[in-house]
Amino acid sequence: MDGSGRRLKKEITPEQAIKHLIDKCGYIEGVAPEWQTLTKWQNEGIARTPNGCRVEPDGTCQHGYKSWLLIYGLL
Numbered sequence: 001m002d003g004s005g006r007r008l009k010k011e012i013t014p015e016q017a018i019k020h021l022i023d024k025c026g027y028i029e030g031v032a033p034e035w036q037t038l039t040k041w042q043n044e045g046i047a048r049t050p051n052g053c054r055v056e057p058d059g060t061c062q063h064g065y066k067s068w069l070l071i072y073g074l075l
Contacts, residue, residue: 017072033068042069 014035033041033048041047042057047069053061057069069075
């Protein structure tokens with residue numbers, strides 16, 4: 001399991017799953033955070049958006065970007 005209660009297919013790495021979600025959502029700005037960073041954000045109660053704004057984990061910034069945690073479906 002990936003910590004969110006969801007299971008990834010054995011042949012798919014977390015990085016591949018993240019890339020697929022980014023491609024699917026159309027987010028091309030920013031660098032996708034690593035899995036450890038997402039976990040840290042979730043534990044600390046903060047997150048970033050693809051354009052770098054700091055938001056609550058389930059938040060959306062003033063520019064309309066969802067947090068990476070929401071994009072990945074971790075919340």
